[in-house]
Amino acid sequence: MARVTGTKRAIFDAALQLAGERGITGTTMDDVAERAGVAKGSLYYNFASKDKLFEGLLCEGMTALTEALRAARDGKSGWVAIEALVTTLLGRIKANTALAKVIAGDIFRTDRAWKETSFAFRQDALAEFAAAIDEAAPEAATTGATLLMASSVFGAALVAGLEWLLFDEERPQSEVVAAILLTFSGRLAPVTR
Template sequence: MTARREATRRRLFEAAVTLISEHGYGATTVSQIAERAGVAKGTVYYNFSGKTELYTALMEWGVSRLAEHMRAPVSGPPSTALAEVLRAELAFIGTHEALARLLVTETWQTGQAWHATVQQIRNEAIGVISGLLDDLVARGELPEDLDTGVAGSALFGMVLTVALDWRTLQPERPLEEIHATVRALLAGFLAAHR
């Protein structure tokens, strides 16, 4: 894909995120997305067959960006890396609030189109957390019978909820203050399972 086409798709994604998070998927039209992105309606159809394909690609793009952001700090002992991954999730949501809201409100719908996105979140984003929990199990720091998939989902969901609460109700609080509380909760989780 050319850099120009990639830039156009990104503008379409950003416009769609804003509109869908404000009005919902059903109330957002292709014309509105094109207008917000500053392109002709035909440009949307040149890049995607319609709103459903655009939305599916948007969700894939958003989840991939989140997962990349979460994978970036993975270094050091697994417990330290896990705390940094949760910080990265907080930071991403703080920066990409509309996308996070979209993931929460639209992704968990029923239907085949949304199922793929939920699976991608589990495999890519939650998978970063679950992988570190697997490492802690392998090192004997967590019990062998711990369901790391469920535990990874719980930690991911906790941070997602905390981040949205932070950005909605306490946006003046610094990221590090919020992360300190998440770190304390993580330490309690790890200590309770040793």
């Protein structure tokens, strides 16, 4: 999906700002029109409903994230790929914290009009982590644990990343990446291998 521009871009940016401040449910189409500086007619010409607007916004964000993750993994495998994926996810969360907050708040909502779309995109993003995990620990695939491990790595980076940006933003990004990777390094576990 090409990045949208012009009026649609202004609408997306306004909707994202507002949802970052007060949630999707707390954001009205009137608020979006006002913040974007577009007439209500123009807003509804571009998006028939608030559901369509946020579905488009989340699609764009998740598509960009999945493409960035795919590019990060390209030419790497196993642990090196996991390092690249965590680093890239942190970078995306930093570059667009409002979007990350909205995605984190929406990821487990099962009442949204766009829940199937949201589910499909989450699986696409998790698939990048799952592929690297299968390479790093082939026995994970045989136990069916790969997707749960992918959710674990994704969840760790998402929650630690938001904790960093919302409450500890002075800390350098490299330290945050190092702390997340240290969690997976085995340093917490007794030596068993």
